[in-house]
Amino acid sequence: MKTLQVYDPPMCCSTGICGTEVDPALVRFAALLKQLGAAGVQVERHNLGQEPMAFVRNPAVKALLDTEGMEALPVLFQDGTLRMKGRYPTDAERSEWLLATGAEGKPA
Numbered sequence: 001m002k003t004l005q006v007y008d009p010p011m012c013c014s015t016g017i018c019g020t021e022v023d024p025a026l027v028r029f030a031a032l033l034k035q036l037g038a039a040g041v042q043v044e045r046h047n048l049g050q051e052p053m054a055f056v057r058n059p060a061v062k063a064l065l066d067t068e069g070m071e072a073l074p075v076l077f078q079d080g081t082l083r084m085k086g087r088y089p090t091d092a093e094r095s096e097w098l099l100a101t102g103a104e105g106k107p108a
Contacts, residue, residue: 001078001101003042006033007061009073010049029088032097039101048073 017026037043046054055061064072064085076084089097 001036001041001097003077003079004033004036004044005058005077005080006043006045007055007058007073007075008045008047009070011047012049025088028091028094032089032094035098036101039098041101 011026017030033043033045048055055065060077060082061075064075068085072085074085074088075082076089084093
């Protein structure tokens, strides 16, 4: 894995880790992105609430939103290929991604 592009649903901040009721899945995902970045993966993350034009400029994301609506988000592309839509990676998938990049440690 050399690049990972993330297109998040609208959130209050760039990571969704804010406010009084933080989704644990978003905390684990943010930790994964940090670990992948430290392992040399180029990570791009876009929030629909803050960067709507990034969603329009990507034809694959725009097509998913046109056909499936907001349920398609989040959308993740690995090395330009659609890897996941409508959910964040599971614990097993996070571990697999870290192993594939040679990142040390367990996902948060």
